[in-house]
């Protein structure tokens with residue numbers, strides 16, 4: 001399975017956010033690189049997938065904390081998008097645990113969409129907002 005390469009437009013310019021995004025992308029790539037086109041369950045993949053879900057949830061919680069603290073614009077829409085991404089991640093995690101060998105491939109699609117749309121959209125907007133706020 002192809003890794004998702006880091007792209008320049010994924011950079012939001014807010015260092016703490018970018019560091020977390022890069023770490024998430026690395027976990028996604030390490031995990032899915034091992035999964036091939038389909039997968040039979042392994043403890044290693046089980047643990048990796050659960051860790052990815054935890055890290056994603058923690059990342060979203062951090063961003064939502066920043067939104068609250070700084071009264072960010074479009075916070076509701078941004079949170080709702082987090083909710084949809086988490087739902088997608090949970091859906092394929094569950095599907096994988098139920099024995100769907102194709103689930104990792106479907107999961108990778110969820111993450112491709114997350115990195116392509118969310119980072120350059122909601123996250124970039126939040127990053128610009130936070131930078132302006134914190135510069136005051």
Ligand SMILES: [Fe+2]
Pocket residue numbers: 017021059063123
């Ligand atoms: Fe983010």
Ligand SMILES: [Fe+2]
Pocket residue numbers: 060063078082118122123
């Ligand atoms: Fe976000």
